[in-house]
Amino acid sequence: MSVGNPSIDQDHKIIVKLINQLHQHVGVVEDRKALGSALNTLIDYTLYHFSREERVMKACRYPLFEDHKRRHEKLIEQVVDIARRFSEKKEDTVKDEFLDFLKNWLINHILKQDMGFSPYAENNPEVLDITESLRTDSKQLKMLGADDLIPKSVNWNDAAILVVSKSRNFRNIIACILEIADVRGIQQYSHADDAMQSLESHLPNLIVYGWKQDDQEAIPFIGKLREIKGSSFAGIPVLLISAREERGAMESGLVAGATHCIEEPIGIQTFFEAAVKAINQ
Ligand SMILES: [Fe+2]
Ligand SMILES: [Fe+2]
The missing domain is CATH 1.20.120.50 (Hemerythrin-like)
Known part of the structure; x- marks a missing residue:
């Protein structure tokens, strides 16, 4: 081909x-x-x-x-x-x-x-x-204006990004988008507990959490992350991507300690805009 x-x-x-x-x-x-x-x-x-x-x-x-x-x-x-x-x-x-x-x-x-x-x-x-x-x-x-798709303000090549979501489809989309930007350090977890455990050995630059309707673990996960004051992972930016139908879901994510929150569906541009915002906050 x-x-x-x-x-x-x-x-x-x-x-x-x-x-x-x-x-x-x-x-x-x-x-x-x-x-x-x-x-x-x-x-x-x-x-x-x-x-x-x-x-x-x-x-x-x-x-x-x-x-x-x-x-x-x-x-x-x-x-x-x-x-x-x-x-x-x-x-x-x-x-x-x-x-x-x-x-x-x-x-x-x-x-x-x-x-x-x-x-x-x-x-x-x-x-x-x-x-x-x-x-x-x-x-x-x-020079060529491709910045519109992948912002250059972050060195994506060396970024370590942790993707957490119960939905395999969601994780696959995010992995695909990150691969377009040549991100090599992508880790995926379907359970918040496993993601939390992984932080002990590996600190990412960003956590992308795909919050699905049936997921009860997102808010406790973010809350726990922020609770551990003084620990090296209390300050990791969390981008929460919400697929929740109920009102006020995004607000509750932010209250729990998410750095930035957007709603699904996303696209390449909306994802990177939000990721840069979370990383730079
Ligand atoms: Fe063509
Ligand atoms: Fe083509």
């Missing part, structure tokens, strides 16, 4: 991973909010990827550039429409259409249409020049 450019190939791998994740979510009724997050994540990443791919196509003077760009616009229109209908809770229509659309997108777009520019991209010196600037860890990113 190579288009002759390592950055674009990497993007495609991430997109395939995000789509596979979405397949796992569809049908898991209780994880509707995580499905919303997975959908937003795919939209955010797709927009980012299309702009990168178009830059490469332009650099290698791909003759079908305009046509390809229009196809991207059409795909975005479709996925945004599906996401809108999903948020309006027309669930069943969304499920079937969504899976068909994703399958179609994968097979037709990445495997066929994107392959069209590989002869132009391969071994093209003009493309190699911009390949370096497309890497997510590149210092040139700022």
Whole structure:
């Protein structure tokens, strides 16, 4: 599945991973909010990827550039429409259409249409020049405006992030988002007790807690963390991501000692904005 450019190939791998994740979510009724997050994540990443791919196509003077760009616009229109209908809770229509659309997108777009520019991209010196600037860890990113997706104010590469949630889908989405930013130190726990125990040997820079409807452990976990005054982990920032339906859930999280709290569904941009806020507070 190579288009002759390592950055674009990497993007495609991430997109395939995000789509596979979405397949796992569809049908898991209780994880509707995580499905919303997975959908937003795919939209955010797709927009980012299309702009990168178009830059490469332009650099290698791909003759079908305009046509390809229009196809991207059409795909975005479709996925945004599906996401809108999903948020309006027309669930069943969304499920079937969504899976068909994703399958179609994968097979037709990445495997066929994107392959069209590989002869132009391969071994093209003009493309190699911009390949370096497309890497997510590149210092040139700022110049190219990719900051919109991954904020550079945090050294994500060296960050240690602990993800706690009863929902495996939620943990997978966060891991996927963190991998996009090249975070290497990701630890995941489904039980708050195990997460608490892990702190004794390993201090993270941030705890991301996915607070699901059936989870009674979040508030005691945060409370316990803050109670142990003078301990090295009392000051670890906690980003609480709430999927709770009841009113006042976010406030109770903040009262217990969460550093910052947002509601699910999240996307790549909303996640990083909130993570930076929690880390810098
Ligand atoms: Fe692509
Ligand atoms: Fe494309």
